[in-house]
Amino acid sequence: MKRETPPAHVRGMNDLLPRETPHWQHIERVAREVFRRAGYREIRLPLVEEAALFVRCIGEATDIVEKEMYLFEDRNGDRLALRPEATAGCVRAVIEHHLEREGIQRLWYAGPMFRHERPQKGRQRQFHQIGVEVFGIPTPDLEAELLLLSDELWDALGLTGLVLEINTLGTAAEREQYRNVLLDYFRPHRGELEPDDARRLDRNPLRLLDSKSGPTRALLERAPPLADSLGPDSRAHWERVLELVTAAGVDYRVNPYLVRGLDYYTQTVFEWTSPALGAQSAVCSGGRYDNLVEELGGPPLPAMGWALGVERLVALVPAGRSEGPDAVVIPLGAQAEAECLALLRDLHRMLPGREIELSLGAGSLKARLKRADRTGARRAVIVGEDELKRGVIQVKVLVGARRTDFVPRAQLAEYLVGGIPADPSQ
RNA sequence: GUGGACGUAGCUCAGUUGGUUAGAGUCCCGGAUUGUGGAUCCGGUUGUCGUGGGUUCAAAUCCCACCGUCCACCCCA
Structure with missing residues (x-):
């Protein structure tokens, strides 16, 4: 018999295994609650959109669109893509359903x-x-x-040590103007750039700002700053942003070289990082x-x-410590097994918060x-022939000091809530 | 996509300059009074040595390719 190669x-x-899912659920629960109390509503979007949507949103000259998208044709011949991010689909949905009309x-x-x-x-293909x-x-x-919302989320998660960097890119027109300024400045130095950055100069000059390459960084020190390309409105907007973020009590560092990889950003951009x-x-x-x-064809709508x-x-x-069940019901023998199913159903009904x-x-x-x-259970609820005969149920405490009580079936739920039997002698 | 390190039991890892039948701990299963857990003791299963080729009398060990993981570049959440 030939052995199959295992899948x-x-x-x-990657698979997310049961030992990790409680950790994820905790984070998701906290996030949901932080959003809810700030007035945010959930939107659920498809994992698949027309590929063209992402090209138009994210930008043709970005790595995401150029070489990272999962592209496929469906049976109709439509060009589709697995979403590389969610903003595009979200904007599409807002336009399609005219959500802006709802305030x-x-x-x-x-x-x-x-x-x-x-x-x-920290980087996987499905993330x-x-x-x-x-x-x-x-x-x-x-x-x-x-920014306050994100800061509140870290707070609610007990997370410290994150660093906020923030910058402004100005309006689309101002960014375009600065792009030309940068081109003029870097073109004479093209030969000094490393190959990656020479390519950036051609395709997306703004990305030179956050280059890690030594030669590029040295050249940047004498490059005209982006701030010089901002008009009065953008400057006023930016200054007010910094005032308000300060007033919100959120610590930040202005990083004039921070640009984001997606083409659609205007004005304020930011990034929380962890060392x-x-x-x-x-x-x-x-x-x-x-x-x-x-x-994308919608109304003028800032976002x-x-x-x-x-x-x-x-x-x-x-990660929090994972807890075991409140109780495990152990039947002994065929008759007890049949009885225990009804018992289990009663306990689930009467103690809805407990894990049994x-x-x-x-x-x-x-x-x-x-x-x-070994599962960490706190109680064992044992039903065997003896218990059936006597009309009681044995409850064994599995944590702390040894203790076993016999409880009339009718009082079991009450006992499990209180942990103390009405009459321990029975 | 580029460069480097690594891949032995479910998990964490030993395995000598190539040399008999590949090991430990842990975990799991069973037992030590027929219905009573944790500690201890005893016993048991751990395996295509990532996959496929090659060199050799002989490969977990050396060589090549592929796959995967990790680190960095790149990119970004």
Whole structure:
């Protein structure tokens, strides 16, 4: 008999095992609650969109669009893509359903994203983001709200040590103007740039600002700053953003070289990073995108959002201690087994908050107790022939001091809540 | 996509200059009074040595390719 080669997961698309899911659920629960109390509503978006949507949103000259998208043709011949980020789909949905007519829209989403990159720590091909988008607000109070919201989330998660960097890119026109300024400045030095940066100069000159290459950084020191290309409106907006973020009590560092990899950003951009993460240090980032909705064929509608990487957050938030069930119900013998199913149903009904599980399969009482103990269960509820005859149920305490009580069946739920029997002698 | 390190039991890892039948701990299962857990003791299963080729009398060990993981570049959440 030839042995089949065992199946294996697709590279970069990982299983999330039961020992990790409680940690994830905790983070998701906290995020949901922080969003809820700030007035955000959840939006659920498809994992698949027309490929053209991402090209138009993210920009043709970006790595995401150029080489990281999962592209495929469906049976109709439509060119589709697995979403590499969620803002594009969110904007599409706002336009398609005219959500802007319903007033201010504060939205949040969570789910998997797909990018065909080389996997490494904190970077996988299917990864998960939680994000927020707000539509219809052009004023700097929106920046303050969104930065405060992220800060509140770290707080609620007990996360410290994150660093916020923030910058402004100005309007689309100002950014375009600065692009030309940068081109003029760097062109004579083209030969001094490393190959990657020479390519950036041609395709996306702004990305030179956050280059790590030595020669490029040296040249940047004498490059005209982006701030010089800003008009009075953008300057006023930027200054107010900094005032309000300061007033919100959020610490930040202005980084004039911070640019984001997506083309749709205007005005404020920012990034929360952690020194504990290695090369993939960005935990959360985002910015304003005042022109995107209109560019995609919607109404003029300013907007801003951010997204966080759940895998990276999971790596930073300490994992809570996982607790075992409140009780394990152990039947001994065929008749007890049949009785215990009804008992279990009653207990689930009467103690809805508790985790009470059935001891499944064969095995001696000893073996079952051993198994129950290893799951961390606090009580064993034992039903055998003796108990059936006497009309009681044995409850054995598995934590702390040894203790065994016999409880009339009718009082079992009450006993499990209080932990003390009405009459311990029986 | 580029460069480097690594890949032995479910997990963490030993395995000498190539040399008999590949090991430890842990975990899991069973036992030490027929229905009573944790500690201890005893016993048991751990395995295509990542995969496929090659060199050799002989390969976990040396060579090549592929796959995967990790680190960095790149990119970004």
